[in-house]
Amino acid sequence: MPREHHASRAAKVSTTTPSDWKYVSEGGATAVFSYQGPPNPAFDGTALRLRKTSNHETKNDIHPDDPEENEPDDPMIQFQRDVIARLMPPQFLIELRVADLERPWMEAFAAYHEPSRPPARREADSIDVTRKKGIQVEDLVGNEGWSVEIKPKWGFLPSPAYLSPETLPIKTRTCRTCMHSHLRQSKGEVAAANYCPLDLFSGTEERVKRAIHGLWDSWNESGGTINNLRIFSGGRMLKPMDIEQLETWSQKTFGTGHHAQAELRDKFTAALLPITLGTSLLQRVGALQRTLDSFDREGFSELRERAWSMRPPVVSDREQSGSSSISDVNEPEPTFPEWFSFINTFTSPDTSDTAFPDPADFPYYLQAYLLSATFKDCSVMIKMPSNPEQQVVVKVIDLDVKSVKKLRQWEKLDQQIVEVYSQVGLDARKTCIDAWAIT
Numbered sequence: 001m002p003r004e005h006h007a008s009r010a011a012k013v014s015t016t017t018p019s020d021w022k023y024v025s026e027g028g029a030t031a032v033f034s035y036q037g038p039p040n041p042a043f044d045g046t047a048l049r050l051r052k053t054s055n056h057e058t059k060n061d062i063h064p065d066d067p068e069e070n071e072p073d074d075p076m077i078q079f080q081r082d083v084i085a086r087l088m089p090p091q092f093l094i095e096l097r098v099a100d101l102e103r104p105w106m107e108a109f110a111a112y113h114e115p116s117r118p119p120a121r122r123e124a125d126s127i128d129v130t131r132k133k134g135i136q137v138e139d140l141v142g143n144e145g146w147s148v149e150i151k152p153k154w155g156f157l158p159s160p161a162y163l164s165p166e167t168l169p170i171k172t173r174t175c176r177t178c179m180h181s182h183l184r185q186s187k188g189e190v191a192a193a194n195y196c197p198l199d200l201f202s203g204t205e206e207r208v209k210r211a212i213h214g215l216w217d218s219w220n221e222s223g224g225t226i227n228n229l230r231i232f233s234g235g236r237m238l239k240p241m242d243i244e245q246l247e248t249w250s251q252k253t254f255g256t257g258h259h260a261q262a263e264l265r266d267k268f269t270a271a272l273l274p275i276t277l278g279t280s281l282l283q284r285v286g287a288l289q290r291t292l293d294s295f296d297r298e299g300f301s302e303l304r305e306r307a308w309s310m311r312p313p314v315v316s317d318r319e320q321s322g323s324s325s326i327s328d329v330n331e332p333e334p335t336f337p338e339w340f341s342f343i344n345t346f347t348s349p350d351t352s353d354t355a356f357p358d359p360a361d362f363p364y365y366l367q368a369y370l371l372s373a374t375f376k377d378c379s380v381m382i383k384m385p386s387n388p389e390q391q392v393v394v395k396v397i398d399l400d401v402k403s404v405k406k407l408r409q410w411e412k413l414d415q416q417i418v419e420v421y422s423q424v425g426l427d428a429r430k431t432c433i434d435a436w437a438i439t
C-alpha cells in the first residue's frame with residue numbers, strides 16, 4: 001500500500017501581493033507565475049502553478065465532484081511522488097509543494113494577471129479562483145539568465161502488431177506528431193511542421209541538430225506561438241518578432257546583439273546540442289512512452305472492447321447511459337492504491353511483454369495507456385547557467401495524471417489524424433526513422 005501521504009506545504013501565498021508574481025506561461029490546464037516580490041526565503045526562486053477552468057464547458061477534470069471545503073491536494077503531487085518518481089531519476093524532477101489559496105486573494109490575483117495572458121487562452125479559460133489549493137514549484141525560468149522549454153511529444157513509431165491493414169503502412173512510416181502537425185496545418189492551425197520528435201529522441205548529433213533547427217524554424221514562422229519550443233530570457237518569453245528583446249538576449253547570451261536569423265539559430269543550436277545529447281532524460285521519456293503504449297491506440301481499443309464483452313451480463317453501464325458504444329462510457333478513474341500496485345507490477349523484473357494481452361488484465365493496460373499519455377505530453381525545461389559557478393539544470397515538467405474521460409477523444413483524434421494523412425500522396429509522405437525501434 002502507498003505510504004501515508006503528507007505533501008510539504010508552501011508558506012501562505014496570501015501574505016504576498018498579486019503583483020509580487022509575474023506571469024510566465026500556461027498550457028491547457030494550468031498557468032504558472034514566478035515570484036518576483038521582495039526577498040522572501042519562502043518564495044524566492046519559486047513559481048505558482050494554478051489550475052484553470054474552461055469558460056465554455058466542464059474540463060476533463062479528475063476530481064470535479066469534491067466538495068469545496070475538503071478539496072484534496074492537486075493529484076499531481078501524489079502522482080509524482082508515488083508513480084513518476086519510481087520511473088524517473090530524482091535529478092530530473094522538481095519539488096512540488098501544496099500552496100493553500102484563499103478566494104479573495106485568488107480573485108485579486110486572477111484579475112491582476114488576466115491582461116498578461118494570451119488572448120486565445122483568455123477566450124478559452126480563466127484561472128480557477130474557486131480552487132483552494134495550487135502547487136508551489138521550483139522556478140525554472142526565474143528572473144536571470146535564460147531557459148528553454150521543449151515539449152517533445154511522441155518519440156516512437158507504433159509496433160505494427162495491432163494495426164489494421166489500412167493504417168499499418170501509414171503509421172509505421174510517419175510518426176504521430178508529424179501527422180498531427182499535418183492535420184493542424186490542413187485546418188489552418190499553427191503547427192511545428194518543421195520538427196520531427198524522432199530526430200530529437202534519436203541521440204545522434206546530426207538528427208538532434210535537425211530537430212533543434214526544426215523547432216527554431218517553426219518557432220520563428222509561428223511568431224513564437226507553437227508550444228513545442230519556448231525560450232525565456234530575464235523571466236520573459238521571447239517572441240521572434242520582438243527584435244529588440246531578441247537582440248538583448250543575443251547580446252547577453254552570445255556576446256553580440258545583431259545576428260541574421262540563420263546565424264542566431266546556429267548559435268542557439270550550438271548551445272542546446274551538447275545538453276540535449278548529454279542528458280539521458282529524453283531517452284527515458286521516449287522509452288516510457290513506447291513501453292507503456294505497446295499496442296497503439298488501435299490495439300488498446302480492441303482490448304478494451306474485448307474486456308467489456310467479458311463483463312457479466314447485468315444491466316450494463318452502456319445501457320444505463322443509453323449509449324450504443326463503449327467509447328461513450330468510462331471506466332472509473334484509477335485510485336492511488338491501484339496506481340501503486342500498477343507501478344509495482346510495471347517495475348517488477350518479472351513483467352514481460354505478452355504477445356497476446358489477456359482482456360482480464362485490461363485495468364493494468366488502461367493504467368499503462370494513461371501513464372504513457374502523461375509522458376507523451378510532458379515538457380523538458382533546460383535552465384542555462386547565468387554565471388560560471390552554476391550548472392545547466394534539466395528537468396521534466398507537466399507530469400499530470402491523465403483522465404479516462406479522454407479515451408474517446410484520443411480514439412477520435414487518432415482516427416482523424418490517420419484519415420487525413422492517408423489523403424497525402426505517397427511521394428509526399430514523411431518518412432520518420434525510429435532509432436530505438438524494437439525489432
Ligand SMILES: O=P(O)(O)O[C@@H]1[C@@H](OP(=O)(O)O)[C@H](OP(=O)(O)O)[C@H](O)[C@H](OP(=O)(O)O)[C@H]1OP(=O)(O)O
Nearest residue numbers: 027028029151227373374376377400402406410413
Ligand atoms: O492530444 P494532443 O497530443 O494534442 O495533446 C494535448 C496538447 O496539445 P498539443 O498537441 O501538445 O498542442 C495540449 O496542449 P495545448 O493546450 O495545445 O498547449 C494539452 O497538453 C492536452 O493535455 P490536457 O488536456 O491539458 O491534459 C494534450 O492532450 P492529451 O492528449 O495529452 O490528453
Ligand SMILES: Nc1ncnc2c1ncn2[C@@H]1O[C@H](COP(=O)(O)OP(=O)(O)OP(=O)(O)O)[C@@H](O)[C@H]1O
Nearest residue numbers: 025026027028029030032137138139140141397398
Ligand atoms: N517549474 C516551472 N518553472 C517555470 N515555468 C514553468 C514551470 N512549470 C511550468 N512552467 C511554464 O508554465 C507552462 C504551463 O505549465 P504546464 O506545462 O505544467 O501546464 P499544463 O496546462 O499542464 O500544460 P499542457 O497543456 O501542455 O498539458 C509551461 O509550459 C512552462 O512554460
